[in-house]
Amino acid sequence: MxxxxxxxxxxxxxxxxxxxxxxxxxxxxxxxxxxxxxxxxxxxxxxxxxxxxxxxxxSKTDLFIRVIDDASDDFARQIQGVQVRAGAVHEQLVAFGETYAAFLGDPLVRAVFRLVMAERRRFEPTADRFFERGRAEIGGVLMQVIGEHVEAGALKVERPSWAAGQLMGMIEHPVFFVPMVTGEAVRSRRDVRCIVGQAVDTFLARYGTGQG
Structure with missing residues (x-):
């Protein structure tokens, strides 16, 4: 062209x-x-x-693939713009968790995820690329926070990627996956702040050293 x-x-x-x-x-x-x-x-x-x-x-196939890749680019820019404020480990993890939960609750984000899930069989490599990129971009921000607090002695984490995945999973399940699977018919009775707070408390009970 x-x-x-x-x-x-x-x-x-x-x-x-x-x-x-x-x-x-x-x-x-x-x-x-x-x-x-x-x-x-x-x-x-x-x-x-x-x-x-x-x-x-x-072709329409090419257009669909470009639409999903473009949405992935938009989400990556949104995630890269997340600034986790300075503070103690609990404060930083809560700030990240609330930002992540807000991202998962964005109607556009949910709509694109539904579209990718619905067309996954037809566009499996595109769907896999979409999901993996999102996970890596978001996980990278959290792993940086975890790494800083490991160096400061506030966390004891052998595998930062696993630890990040565990914290993200505790937020994703009630905030994102349950509403997605049920078509928004079932939502957690806990509000987002409660979900994030409990997830962070569970995370720190496992990985915290009590020094941060």
Whole structure:
């Protein structure tokens, strides 16, 4: 695809147009699913010709993969922007946990996860890449916090990746997976602050040294 093929638009204009197309396509895929979504309807909603849409994305399969990868990029930027404030180990872990729970509760995040789960059989490598990247990005932030407190003597952790996964799992299960599996019909009776607080207390009972 060349700039000339799009009327001489510069690279920045093409980048914005591509991003707009992905956002429109994301809405259609989330609302209709992969099978029911139509390239013609996506192009019409984006105010471009079908030929223009196909010039950017040669097939609906390619478009779907790019939509999921683009959502993954957006989530990665959101996660990288998390700033865990300085403080004692309990304070920092609670701050991380509440930020993570808010991320999991974001309606857009949940909608994209549902879409990926629904289409996993058809797009298994894309789904695996989406899930693994999210886990690695978020886990990396938590592992950094854990590592700092291990060095400070407040935590005793032999495998930071395992410890991070355990804390994240205690938050994910009630906040994210139970509502996702039940279609939001079942939610924890505990509020998010209680869930995070109990998860951190359990984590520190296992890994804390009492020095932080």
């Amino acid at each position: 060349t700039e000339n093929a799009h009327g001489g638009d510069d690279a920045e204009s093409l980048r914005h147009k591509r991003k707009d197309l992905l956002k429109v396509a994301r809405r259609h895929f989330m609302a209709e699913g992969y099978s029911a979504a139509r390239m013609e309807a996506i192009a019409r909603d984006a105010s471009v010709s079908t030929a223009t849409l196909y010039a950017f994305f040669p």
